[in-house]
Amino acid sequence: xxxxxxxxxxxxxxxxxxxxxxxxxxxxxxxxxxxxxxxxxxxxxxxxxxxxxxxxxxxxxxxxxxxxxxxxxxxxxxxxxxxxxxxxxxxxxxxxxxxxxxxxxxxxxxxxxxxxxxxxxxxxxxxxxxxxxxxxxxxxxxxxxxxxxxxxxxxxxxxxxxxxxxxxxxxxxxxxxxxxxxxxxxxxxxxxxxxxxxxxxxxxxxxxxxxxxxxxxxxxxxxxxxxxxxxxxxxxxxxxxxxxxxxxxxxxxxxxxxxxxxxxxxxxxxxxxxxxxxxxxxxxxxxxxxxxxxxxxxxxxxxxxxxxxxxxxxxxxxxxxxxxxxxxxxxxxxxxxxxxxxxxxxxxxxxxxxxxxxxxxxxxxxxxxxxxxxxxxxxxxxxxx
Ligand SMILES: [Zn+2]
Ligand SMILES: [Zn+2]
Numbered sequence: 001x002x003x004x005x006x007x008x009x010x011x012x013x014x015x016x017x018x019x020x021x022x023x024x025x026x027x028x029x030x031x032x033x034x035x036x037x038x039x040x041x042x043x044x045x046x047x048x049x050x051x052x053x054x055x056x057x058x059x060x061x062x063x064x065x066x067x068x069x070x071x072x073x074x075x076x077x078x079x080x081x082x083x084x085x086x087x088x089x090x091x092x093x094x095x096x097x098x099x100x101x102x103x104x105x106x107x108x109x110x111x112x113x114x115x116x117x118x119x120x121x122x123x124x125x126x127x128x129x130x131x132x133x134x135x136x137x138x139x140x141x142x143x144x145x146x147x148x149x150x151x152x153x154x155x156x157x158x159x160x161x162x163x164x165x166x167x168x169x170x171x172x173x174x175x176x177x178x179x180x181x182x183x184x185x186x187x188x189x190x191x192x193x194x195x196x197x198x199x200x201x202x203x204x205x206x207x208x209x210x211x212x213x214x215x216x217x218x219x220x221x222x223x224x225x226x227x228x229x230x231x232x233x234x235x236x237x238x239x240x241x242x243x244x245x246x247x248x249x250x251x252x253x254x255x256x257x258x259x260x261x262x263x264x265x266x267x268x269x270x271x272x273x274x275x276x277x278x279x280x281x282x283x284x285x286x287x288x289x290x291x292x293x294x295x296x297x298x299x300x301x302x303x304x305x306x307x308x309x310x311x312x313x314x315x316x317x318x319x320x321x322x323x324x325x326x327x328x329x330x331x332x333x334x335x336x337x338x339x340x341x342x343x344x345x346x347x348x349x350x351x352x353x354x355x356x357x358x359x360x361x362x363x364x365x366x367x368x369x370x371x372x373x374x375x376x377x378x379x380x381x382x383x384x385x
Pocket of ligand 2: 097098099100101102103104111112113114115
């Protein structure tokens with residue numbers, strides 16, 4: 001049964017770029033026929049949230065309730081929703097593909113045109129919003145999820161059931177960082193014995209490293225600006241670590257990998273790091289750009305390198321059917337072969353999102369997870385000393 005009345009909830013609102021984000025009381029309308037209402041347990045703060053806050057993904061993307069990586073418990077479902085019911089544990093999927101557009105029909109659901117259009121407008125799949133500020137102003141849904149909030153209404157395809165045995169503060173990471181990182185490794189086709197370089201060891205880069213280890217890569221070189229993240233990278237399977245700031249990254253990676261790597265992954269989103277991912281390749285190697293680069297940034301590559309049959313490609317949201325991929329990843333987690341929580345550097349409250357965004361700006365820490373409901377999430381926020 002769908003809940004019929006609008007509710008008032010706490011949510012983190014981006015009013016406009018350049019202004020700190022903050023918690024507001026906002027109105028959330030009930031789910032429509034193809035939608036579900038979810039009580040949010042926990043949510044991860046991702047670099048894409050920072051890009052939105054800094055206005056780097058284009059004009060007009062505010063006011064918005066932020067957040068696209070999270071997990072919670074289904075509270076109510078619309079009358080046309082099959083396969084989900086109240087009490088189910090779910091992780092959010094921010095591309096609830098339509099199944100009908102050309103990319104969907106050709107097996108590339110993360111490139112769904114309907115989802116892309118509505119997501120860019122901050123709306124749900126039917127082109128409308130369920131969110132309003134107290135003054136009545138329409139609010140956008142961040143990447144069709146808006147989970148820096150006590151509750152969300154998402155399209156049914158935007159909630160993927162996960163087993164209750166996975167604590168929700170860890171399940172929160174599945175729907176962006178984990179599926180994006182491991183999916184990129186699958187798309188690149190990393191094979192047993194390959195050498196891999198991962199440039200950027202934040203919330204997604206650490207998942208790329210785990211994916212490369214699971215795929216059987218034997219040399220995994222992690223590159224980052226901070227020692228703290230490189231230590232996490234080693235725990236996740238990196239065999240070598242290179243500090244980005246101090247030395248010539250390209251020379252060092254090529255020396256470690258016997259002349260260059262088979263696969264490089266760029267997980268930062270800048271022209272410099274994309275160029276590094278290209279320059280560390282051996283002949284025939286492939287660079288996969290996973291990081292989201294602000295609009296207007298160009299990348300320059302030496303064209304002579306194409307003689308050595310190098311490839312550069314992008315990977316968006318794991319280049320996969322996210323629902324299928326999440327089922328597979330859940331098997332890895334349940335069987336103990338993929339640890340989720342170790343990438344989390346900070347457990348915070350909704351009030352602390354601005355500080356978490358500032359840590360992302362400065363490159364500190366790996367993943368901050370907002371614990372919105374401590375009981376549901378099975379986690380406690382850090383208490384300030
Ligand atoms: Zn993300
Ligand atoms: Zn589609």
